[in-house]
Amino acid sequence: MKNSFNPVLKGFFLIISIFSALFLTACSDDNNTPQLPTKGTLLGNIQTFDDKLISTNDAGGVTITASNLTGQTFTATADNTGRYTFNELPYDSYQFEISKSGYGTLRVFGISHVYVKDVISTVVQNIPFGKISTTTVTGLAFNEFLLNGEVGVSFDYNLSPVPTSSNKAFVRYFLGPFADVSNTKFTARSEVFSFSSLSANTGFTKDKLLEMGFSAGQTVYVRMYGDSFISNNWEDPTSGIEVFPNINPTTVAAVSFVVPN
Numbered sequence: 497m498k499n500s501f502n503p504v505l506k507g508f509f510l511i512i513s514i515f516s517a518l519f520l521t522a523c524s525d526d527n528n529t530p531q532l533p534t535k536g537t538l539l540g541n542i543q544t545f546d547d548k549l550i551s552t553n554d555a556g557g558v559t560i561t562a563s564n565l566t567g568q569t570f571t572a573t574a575d576n577t578g579r580y581t582f583n584e585l586p587y588d589s590y591q592f593e594i595s596k597s598g599y600g601t602l603r604v605f606g607i608s609h610v611y612v613k614d615v616i617s618t619v620v621q622n623i624p625f626g627k628i629s630t631t632t633v634t635g636l637a638f639n640e641f642l643l644n645g646e647v648g649v650s651f652d653y654n655l656s657p658v659p660t661s662s663n664k665a666f667v668r669y670f671l672g673p674f675a676d677v678s679n680t681k682f683t684a685r686s687e688v689f690s691f692s693s694l695s696a697n698t699g700f701t702k703d704k705l706l707e708m709g710f711s712a713g714q715t716v717y718v719r720m721y722g723d724s725f726i727s728n729n730w731e732d733p734t735s736g737i738e739v740f741p742n743i744n745p746t747t748v749a750a751v752s753f754v755v756p757n
Contacts, residue, residue: 532611533587533611534586534587534611535584535585535586535587536584536585536587536609536611536617536618537581537582537583537584537585537616537617537618538562538581538582538585538590538607538609538617538618538619538620539579539580539581539582539617539618539619539620540579540580540619540620540621540622540623541574541577541578541579541580541622541623542555542558542560542574542578542580542594542622542623542625543555543578543622543623543624543625544558544578544599544625544626544627545624545625545626545627545724545725545726546626546627546724547626547627547628547629547630547631547666547724547725547726547742548663548664548666548724548725549664549725553576554596555574555575555576555577555578555625556574556575556576557573557574557596558573558574558578558580558594558595558596558599558625559571559572559573559574559594559595559596560572560573560574560580560592560593560594561592561593561594561595562582562585562590562591562592562607563590563591563593564586564588564589564590564591565588565589566588568586568588570582570585585609586609587609587610587611588609589606589607589608589609590607590608590609591603591604591605591606591607592604592605592607592623594623594625596625598627598628599625599626599627599628599728599741599742600626600627600628600724600727600728600740600741600742600743601728601741602623602625602728602730602741603730603739604623604730605730605733607620624726625726625728626724626725626726626727626728626742627724627742628724628741628742628743628744629666629721629722629723629724629742629743629744630657630722630744631655631656631657631659631665631666631667631722631723631744632655632656632722632744632746632747633653633654633655633667633720633721633722633744633746633747633748634654634655634656634748635652635653635654635748636651636652636653636654636718636719636720636747636748636749636751637651637652637653637751638651638652638751638752638753639651639652639699641756643697643699643700643701644697646701646702646703647701647702647756648699648700648701648702648703648704648705648756649699649700649705649753649755649756650697650698650699651698651699651718651720651751653667653694653698653720654694655667655691655694655722658693658694659691659692659693659694660692660693661692661693664690664691664692665690665691665692665722666688666689666690666691666722666723666724666725667688667689667691667720667721667722667723668685668686668687668688668689668720668721668723668727668740668743669685669686669689669700669718669719669720670682670684670685670686670718670719670721671683671684671685671686671708671710671716671717671718671719672684672716672717673710673714673715673716673717674717675717675750675752676750677717677718677719677750678719678750679719679721679740679743679745683708683709684708684709684710685738686700688723688724688725688727690725702755702756705755706755710755711755712755712756712757713754713755713757714754714755715752715753715754716752716753716754716755717750717751717752718750718751718752718753719747719748719749719750719751720747720748721740721743721744721745721747722743722744722746722747723740723742723743723744724742726742727740727741727742727743728740728741728742729741729742
């Protein structure tokens with residue numbers, strides 16, 4: 497019998513067959529595409545210090561709480577070497593809150609935990625963690641408008657325990673144009689000052705006060721607190737407020753002075 501199959505239809509079915517083959521191949525490829533991991537291991541190390549300069553072996557029991565952008569929280573505990581591990585931690589950006597009794601709570605922002613091919617774990621750089629200050633400020637008074645021969649302001653002070661070369665004291669100043677200046681209310685603050693006796697000169701040059709944002713002739717109040725060499729200070733990324741968790745809150749009243757002309 498003569499084959500009467502329409503050549504147009506024959507071409508149409510050929511096109512359909514090719515399309516179907518391509519579609520099935522694409523579906524097969526999609527099914528074989530490996531899914532990227534959504535979780536992985538994150539690890540790091542906490543190095544503890546006393547409130548002076550001495551590294552200690554006190555990291556056991558330090559709690560590390562990781563919070564991500566979606567509000568999830570995960571907790572790990574450091575071992576005696578300071579090592580901590582988060583297993584199966586979702587990939588995200590994290591904030592750490594690090595705490596232990598006797599230590600000011602430290603916050604660390606911007607911990608990035610992302611999947612990287614052939615990388616087994618995310619390793620966080622070593623985090624130093626200091627104890628709360630044992631230095632108490634027991635006296636502070638204005639001395640004169642000179643500091644080491646330069647125009648400025650200097651102070652007399654008393655600390656407990658009395659600092660020595662083997663037991664240094666660390667303090668920090670907080671300054672502002674208001675009488676109730678404190679470690680939580682200030683417009684300027686110093687770096688940590690180190691004392692090995694009560695005879696060391698301390699204060700600020702005029703240039704330093706101007707650099708802090710004060711002006712000549714302005715009345716400024718200053719308060720001194722015991723702090724730690726590793727002070728665990730951090731800045732809130734939202735408010736911009738700097739926090740000093742290792743401050744010894746026991747101190748004396750603020751002292752006022754006028755910035756020299």
